[in-house]
Amino acid sequence: MTFSVQRRNPNEIMKLNRLGCFHQSKLSFLRSFIREFKDWRFKNEIFELDEDGYGTAVYSVSNRQRTYSLICYANKLDDSERSDRVIATKWDAAFVIHDGHPSKDDIERLRNNVPKQEVGRCSFKELALSRANKSVRVFNHVVESLSSGKQPDKELLNNVGYLYRTTAVYGSGKFGLADRYRIKDRPEINGPFRIEMMLVYLVRQFTFDQVNHIAEKKNPNNFIKLDIDLSRQLGIGNSTGLGMAPFIINHPALLHQWIYVREEALKQIREIKHVTNNELGIFKRCLEFSEKNIDNWNTSSQFQKAKIKQLRQDIQKFESEYDLSINDCEYFWDKTYKWTEENLSYEGIEYIVSLMMEPYDNIVSHLVPQMSADEDQFFNIPTERSTRELKEIIEKSYPNILAIDFSIKKSNENFWFISKNKEEPRIANRFEEDGSQLEQPLAIARDIKELYNRLSLDKNQKLSKFLENNNDLRHIVRRCYVVEKLPYAEIQDNSIDAELMPIDMLRLKLSFFGAQKFDPRSDKWLRICMYQGAPLMHEINLSNDTWIYN
């Protein structure tokens, strides 16, 4: 008989306190970006900065068929104007990915728009848009050091981890950018957020080139370049707020594909009968090296400190109590996973799950191309079906949500809205703030429960008939049929509860990006670091996939 493992239960995995413990893995988008593009040609095409580092630069990524270009606009910014918040209107630098080689006209057209970000306009020739601010403390220190002929303080660089942090990265049709459908069939970007990952990777290179350039101009005779090893240990920071949270609710098919692929990878790994010493060796090395990343994970957030502490305890327990030797053990990874379930917290379990993927290129490489989704496929409501069937779908797919008591104030405390000032998502207390009449349709759990209650009172009938009098729940009826086909499409929690931690939603998404060093600044926004340890542009073709543990 074939040994078969079930994928983990969506009703357990899709709880926010679990999703908020996910870590980067081999599936993460910035790692799959480097795997996909490592054989492309990366080049600095234009570098026209003045002595203070302001001006324009262009980087290209090409193969024989295609070229993508990053255009950078670096501008002077007073310290008083520098803000990572979405309400900011100026940044140290603004960036855009252009499809192909930009003409001079393109560069000038975009110069008048890209630095304005949300109030500028891009065209279908542009694919992603971003802006970033300097970590002034680190940036100035590096310039001062290099221009004096010294390398900067390694500890400071390690603590912060980047020279710049992006404060938003936009793609897929925002502000006139190309819609996803225009480029989705290109094989190199058959994975979510590939273009955005490309943008961040190239921005990282720009930060090194800019800091070297300024140091050279400041002291042409004594300056030295930033050491390659130090550069490699710097990534790009990112400040991320609530904008990401509704994304995972509004893209249920995509969310399903991400989680499904992770669960399928785990299932296939647990079903391996004979694990080789080489495979175990890769796991052990990644575990050992990854501990350095935990040690360098600094945060002032008490919430995150407790999670890091728990993770450290879990890893110590795993190393001291679990016998990491194969001997003649069959299904070693299944045994390992079961041990983590019984002995570790969610932080530790999900950490080990991520590491278990490291030896298995053969499994992961087949799954990564499945991490995109076409939401349109699931848009039509099958109105020929019966309300009884719909009720059964809800009972099967939403047992946790049906158990929530929405008659109490706590369960209804928050509402999601779009700010008029910045057209960005926000969350507020509905009992203290105005505006809940303009609530966004993101209270999925509440609306599911309401739909279930109405279905329970109604006689069995065709859905088309039911919708005649219940079109206020049409959005939620649509979701039920998505979840019926895609079981990991829905967060199994109440997104308007008083105890909701929005940063759990952010961390879920950012873990799939491949972010590290989650540093919550409140329950609603956090800073992260991307590409720390990644190969530099000139050495990308020599990189191996475990650079994240270097």
Added chain:
Amino acid sequence: MQSSSEINTISKRAVKASGYTWGIAEDVGKSISSIEMFGIAGVKNLTSYLKLIRNNKPEGPKEIKRENYLNGKNLCPIYTGIKLIDDYQLVDETNSLYFLNVDYPLLLLPFVSRLSYLIGKRVGIAIDQINVECNLNICILADRQIKTSVIQKADTFSINIIENLDSFSSETWNELYEMSSETFVEETERLKNTAAGAGLQDND
């Protein structure tokens, strides 16, 4: 140029702000971005219609019949469109339908286009004097220029389900088939025995 995604999002929000539910607004957002891709002025028609209904409560048919109208009021293209796709099986059975006094009838087109996809048949439409055909939500054909049109009202909007019949005679088909058969290899007795997987008798 506005992206398709922006057209979808802004249309959805505007429709919700005009008093429709979020679920219906989602359908309209998708509809407007789709007809804009077909080159039809969805944004212009929608904007004009939403201004029109600021002080009037829009209504659609309560149920789908052969002849659909409201007493003393025009039909809302959004509610009518939603009813068409929700009752797509009934529409298919009814075959020919008429809607009298429809506001901004071009806004009904994307719904009929989706209807065509749902029933797997082409759908012919007459908006008064203009003839249109929707083809499985792949394309919309019209016998006159409607791309930039804003049509405020149709006296009659008729829908005719086009059954999946051949557009050619059996003689024509046979002629074409004969030509295609020139790519086939004549099978000898030996090939009959060896060139396929299963046996000639599989009675076991």
